[in-house]
Amino acid sequence: MLQLSSVSFSYSSSLPPVIQNLSLTVGNRDFLVLLGTSGCGKSTIIRLCAGLLKQTSGTIEISSSDSRGPGSATVVFQEYDRALLPWRTSLENARLPLEHLNYLSDERRDVAFRALELVGLEQSANKYPQQLSGGMRQRLCIARALVMNPDVLLLDEPFGSLDACTREELRTRVSHIWSQRNIGIVMATHDIDEAILLGTHLALVSPSPKNVVDVVENTISKGMPIEDIRSSQSYIKLWRHVRSFLFGSKP
Amino acid sequence: MIGASFFRGTASILLICGGWEFVTSNELIDVRFVPRLSSVLASLVHELAGGALGGCVLSTVGTALVCLFMSAFLGVCTGVLLGVTPKFRSYCMPVVEVLRPVPSVAFIPVFVLILGISIKSILWIVTIGCFWPILLSSLYGVRQVDELLLDVANTLHLPRYNIITKIIFPASLPSIFGGLRIALAISLISTVTCEMVMGFHGLGGYILEKERSFLFSEMYSGILMLSFCGLLINRLFVYFEHKIIFWANEKWIV
Numbered sequence: 367m368l369q370l371s372s373v374s375f376s377y378s379s380s381l382p383p384v385i386q387n388l389s390l391t392v393g394n395r396d397f398l399v400l401l402g403t404s405g406c407g408k409s410t411i412i413r414l415c416a417g418l419l420k421q422t423s424g425t426i427e428i429s430s431s432d433s434r435g436p437g438s439a440t441v442v443f444q445e446y447d448r449a450l451l452p453w454r455t456s457l458e459n460a461r462l463p464l465e466h467l468n469y470l471s472d473e474r475r476d477v478a479f480r481a482l483e484l485v486g487l488e489q490s491a492n493k494y495p496q497q498l499s500g501g502m503r504q505r506l507c508i509a510r511a512l513v514m515n516p517d518v519l520l521l522d523e524p525f526g527s528l529d530a531c532t533r534e535e536l537r538t539r540v541s542h543i544w545s546q547r548n549i550g551i552v553m554a555t556h557d558i559d560e561a562i563l564l565g566t567h568l569a570l571v572s573p574s575p576k577n578v579v580d581v582v583e584n585t586i587s588k589g590m591p592i593e594d595i596r597s598s599q600s601y602i603k604l605w606r607h608v609r610s611f612l613f614g615s616k617p
Numbered sequence: 618m619i620g621a622s623f624f625r626g627t628a629s630i631l632l633i634c635g636g637w638e639f640v641t642s643n644e645l646i647d648v649r650f651v652p653r654l655s656s657v658l659a660s661l662v663h664e665l666a667g668g669a670l671g672g673c674v675l676s677t678v679g680t681a682l683v684c685l686f687m688s689a690f691l692g693v694c695t696g697v698l699l700g701v702t703p704k705f706r707s708y709c710m711p712v713v714e715v716l717r718p719v720p721s722v723a724f725i726p727v728f729v730l731i732l733g734i735s736i737k738s739i740l741w742i743v744t745i746g747c748f749w750p751i752l753l754s755s756l757y758g759v760r761q762v763d764e765l766l767l768d769v770a771n772t773l774h775l776p777r778y779n780i781i782t783k784i785i786f787p788a789s790l791p792s793i794f795g796g797l798r799i800a801l802a803i804s805l806i807s808t809v810t811c812e813m814v815m816g817f818h819g820l821g822g823y824i825l826e827k828e829r830s831f832l833f834s835e836m837y838s839g840i841l842m843l844s845f846c847g848l849l850i851n852r853l854f855v856y857f858e859h860k861i862i863f864w865a866n867e868k869w870i871v
Contacts (some may be wrong), residue, residue, distance in 0.1 A: 452864035
């Protein structure tokens with residue numbers, strides 16, 4: 367579980383805060399989507415949760431799913447090309463987070479291989495990142511994050527650099543992973559469709575002042591075929607609501 | 618991998634050789650100072666088979682390579698260390714900037730004073746000369762590592778030591794190899810220079826000695842030998858570079 371309580375953040379004391387008094391809760395099995403226009407602070411929130419930035423005030427707490435002690439969070443970035451080690455094969459890339467931990471080498475290999483299987487990369491275990499397509503590289507990044515067995519998975523516009531088809535495929539993967547693992551997910555995106563199809567909660571981030579204004583619960587069942595979801599009344603209603611929040615009532 | 622460009626390159630070399638032979642055999646220039654290529658090659662074979670040339674080659678190449686390895690070890694360690702410690706770096710960089718512009722051969726008199734005319738002096742001077750480009754290329758390699766890779770390493774909770782050995786060091790390797798390539802050229806240049814100045818064995822000493830004995834064919838065979846050695850070492854270097862940093866090669870497809 368991830369809990370942010372009145373978190374504020376600014377890059378320096380002389381600059382105005384980027385995040386102001388933000389409170390947010392992500393439960394163990396929640397899929398929270400941070401939805402907002404570009405520059406509204408989505409990535410900053412992700413980076414704060416990941417511990418890459420330190421909040422100016424407020425607290426960020428991650429507790430493990432069985433609520434014993436502190437939990438962990440890992441990030442998957444949008445720029446999959448820059449996030450992988452080109453001198454390591456897929457399996458070696460996925461294994462990286464385990465290498466300093468007390469594992470037997472076989473065990474380490476198995477854990478990494480299972481993560482590759484979960485994202486459908488078991489055939490490419492011995493290939494190098496340059497030999498993979500963009501979508502496969504991003505799946506590899508997700509596999510590497512899952513190897514850590516995190517309590518919270520943070521996705522920073524994970525499909526942002528992918529084409530429409532690959533995006534669709536990867537969205538199904540992420541949805542599958544979320545249903546398979548006991549994991550909370552926070553995903554930043556500016557794609558309303560993606561947000562409604564994946565999220566259990568939509569946090570609408572307004573550009574200014576930069577904090578979450580509205581958390582909408584998304585009750586649309588994830589089990590239905592995508593076409594049915596998209597043509598359902600509740601989808602259209604939610605879509606309209608989100609759109610008017612983000613862009614106002616402009617045509 | 619023998620293609621059209623290989624044949625074109627070979628043709629140019631043969632053309633130059635033919636030109637040399639033509640000019641000298643027709644005595645268009647003073648053949649006392651530039652002997653015919655055929656007689657240079659004859660003395661090259663003769664000197665390699667029975668003379669001192671073989672030993673000189675081994676000595677020069679050996680010295681250059683030993684120095685290259687020593688400076689690679691020292692340069693990479695220091696460069697990476699300076700790269701990851703900003704405070705330490707700000708102490709050291711002025712020192713580096715002051716010492717680096719001095720050509721290493723300028724230290725020849727210093728080392729001759731301290732260590733005498735000996736192989737030890739040469740080893741020190743060549744190592745110092747090779748050290749700077751390797752140090753700087755390692756340092757810049759480390760500082761150019763993608764910020765995002767470090768973010769990834771941090772979110773995966775890698776310990777700092779692992780971040781350096783498993784991410785920063787390999788990511789700097791392409792830059793380090795750039796420095797090694799410069800150092801490779803410097804190692805041969807400064808080894809031969811030292812040998813000449815000290816009149817000490819090795820190819821430099823050999824070339825100088827033959828010149829002073831008016832054995833110009835032999836002198837040129839020494840120079841040709843340097844060209845062969847340089848070429849061979851460079852080829853080996855490129856081979857290993859491609860093997861080690863295979864991912865940095867743009868045309869790399871397995």
